[in-house]
Amino acid sequence: MYPSEYRYTENHEWLKIQEGVCTLGITDYAQNELGEVVYVDLPEAGDSFDAGESFGAIDSSKTSADVYTPLAGEVVEVNSALEEEPELVNEDPHGKGWLVKIRFSSSEGLDEMLSSESYEELAKGQG
Amino acid sequence: MPDTVPERTPLHDRHVAAGAKLVEFAGWAMPVRYGSEIEEHRSVRGAAGIFDVSHMGELRVSGAGALDFLQRMTPNNVARLKPGRAHYSGLLTEDATYVDDLLVYQLDVGDYLLVVNAANLDGDLDWLRSHPHPDCTIEDHSDRYALIALQGPRAIEILQRHTATELDAISYYHFVGGAQVAGESCLLSRTGYTGEAGFELYLPPEAAPAVWDALVDSGAVPAGLAARDSLRLEAGMTLYGHEIDRTTTPYEAGLGWVVKLKKKVDFLGRDVLVDQKENGTERQLIGFELRDRGVARQGQSLFHGDEEVGTVTSGCWSPTFEKAIGTAYVPNRLAKPGTELEVAVRRRRLAAVVVPLPFYRRD
Numbered sequence: 001m002y003p004s005e006y007r008y009t010e011n012h013e014w015l016k017i018q019e020g021v022c023t024l025g026i027t028d029y030a031q032n033e034l035g036e037v038v039y040v041d042l043p044e045a046g047d048s049f050d051a052g053e054s055f056g057a058i059d060s061s062k063t064s065a066d067v068y069t070p071l072a073g074e075v076v077e078v079n080s081a082l083e084e085e086p087e088l089v090n091e092d093p094h095g096k097g098w099l100v101k102i103r104f105s106s107s108e109g110l111d112e113m114l115s116s117e118s119y120e121e122l123a124k125g126q127g
Numbered sequence: 128m129p130d131t132v133p134e135r136t137p138l139h140d141r142h143v144a145a146g147a148k149l150v151e152f153a154g155w156a157m158p159v160r161y162g163s164e165i166e167e168h169r170s171v172r173g174a175a176g177i178f179d180v181s182h183m184g185e186l187r188v189s190g191a192g193a194l195d196f197l198q199r200m201t202p203n204n205v206a207r208l209k210p211g212r213a214h215y216s217g218l219l220t221e222d223a224t225y226v227d228d229l230l231v232y233q234l235d236v237g238d239y240l241l242v243v244n245a246a247n248l249d250g251d252l253d254w255l256r257s258h259p260h261p262d263c264t265i266e267d268h269s270d271r272y273a274l275i276a277l278q279g280p281r282a283i284e285i286l287q288r289h290t291a292t293e294l295d296a297i298s299y300y301h302f303v304g305g306a307q308v309a310g311e312s313c314l315l316s317r318t319g320y321t322g323e324a325g326f327e328l329y330l331p332p333e334a335a336p337a338v339w340d341a342l343v344d345s346g347a348v349p350a351g352l353a354a355r356d357s358l359r360l361e362a363g364m365t366l367y368g369h370e371i372d373r374t375t376t377p378y379e380a381g382l383g384w385v386v387k388l389k390k391k392v393d394f395l396g397r398d399v400l401v402d403q404k405e406n407g408t409e410r411q412l413i414g415f416e417l418r419d420r421g422v423a424r425q426g427q428s429l430f431h432g433d434e435e436v437g438t439v440t441s442g443c444w445s446p447t448f449e450k451a452i453g454t455a456y457v458p459n460r461l462a463k464p465g466t467e468l469e470v471a472v473r474r475r476r477l478a479a480v481v482v483p484l485p486f487y488r489r490d
Contacts (some may be wrong), residue, residue, distance in 0.1 A: 034163050035159075035353060038422065041420075041421060041472075041473065041475075059422040059444065059471055060444075061165055061168075061425075061443055061444040061445065061446065062159070062164060062357070064424055
């Protein structure tokens with residue numbers, strides 16, 4: 001369910017880290033909690049965020065949830081497909097439903113992230 | 128909220144078997160959705176949905192003084208009811224603000240059933256008992272009833288397959304006490320909270336699963352609290368804790384039709400309501416839709432230019448209109464349909480326009 005090459009946060013985001021850039025999305029558990037996604041509010045490329053800062057939000061028909069980056073850095077790309085197809089977050093949360101790519105300025109915080117096994121335990125405990 | 132295990136409705140096993148996502152709501156484990164809440168919403172608008180709303184509270188008010196007591200405690204005219212009739216009303220404070228909103232069913236002479244919000248049940252009981260009437264008793268009968276709502280254009284046809292009671296003969300806000308549905312005894316009430324035709328079935332808890340199964344087998348689609356909320360909001364129906372609470376009055380909320388100032392009883396809140404009827408209120412409930420992408424939520428601020436003018440009371444993405452809609456209180460001068468406002472959603476201001484309530488009215 002949860003790709004082993006990703007890292008996870010307790011706030012139910014996942015990160016795929018490649019050469020100083022992290023791709024960030026929300027987990028399958030998170031999309032299931034939210035329900036059907038109707039809008040995704042994303043930043044613009046070039047925006048910078050501190051570690052732990054909210055960079056956007058996901059609206060389902062019922063609720064809204066802020067999404068946070070655990071790593072500080074600058075947004076290099078946003079998933080523009082979500083503007084027309086926000087449901088990708090539900091259908092493929094760990095793949096086509098990614099949200100942003102951030103070039104991180106510091107790897108501080110990386111150590112605190114969870115492995116797929118630890119995250120799965122966490123999600124199971126909350127579900 | 129005390130840290131206790133949420134109560135289970137008599138239909139809990141059905142929800143678990145159907146794969147529902149359960150959430151705690153007012154101390155109850157309730158299905159928020161079974162699969163897609165948007166599909167559930169559309170099933171109710173287009174065919175028939177079935178809801179477990181057994182968490183609702185039921186209070187039995189009876190005795191020779193029951194009518195006088197309810198006339199004093201509620202703004203609608205209880206004397207206009209008769210056995211087999213119900214109406215929508217409220218429990219108001221002396222300031223004419225809401226302790227709760229409720230349905231009043233007249234079961235018999237001197238015998239009424241109040242159906243109240245689960246979250247307010249204890250507060251309502253305290254409130255009613257703090258205004259005692261010598262010839263009237265108030266009992267909490269909530270655990271004697273399961274409540275199933277069957278709603279949608281096909282609801283009546285589906286229900287008719289399981290009862291000999293002629294459903295077309297029951298008018299809106301009328302009910303039949305001793306009906307049989309799928310072999311079980313129940314109170315059949317032509318009421319609902321979705322803007323569609325339908326019935327609400329008050330059942331002995333042990334009878335609920337068999338009736339639920341029969342109606343689902345006949346095509347009623349299980350729908351959760353998420354769909355219930357978007358349906359009621361589209362239909363412009365108020366929800367306690369959102370459009371109405373201890374700070375809002377019926378006139379502000381657009382519910383002036385429940386206030387019967389001509390009834391010859393000094394009911395709670397009457398003085399304030401007489402004044403508001405004569406002089407108007409300063410603010411009123413409006414509907415709005417968003418022109419920008421995004422969804423407004425309760426508690427977000429509304430702006431008119433740079434001026435903060437109100438607060439969102441409910442907001443959702445409407446499956447029927449495929450846009451974000453909401454309700455808010457604004458000063459009267461900004462309540463006219465077409466008025467342009469902005470909602471502060473996180474770091475952005477989203478363009479909104481005032482539209483008439485309700486958003487949705489069935490043909």
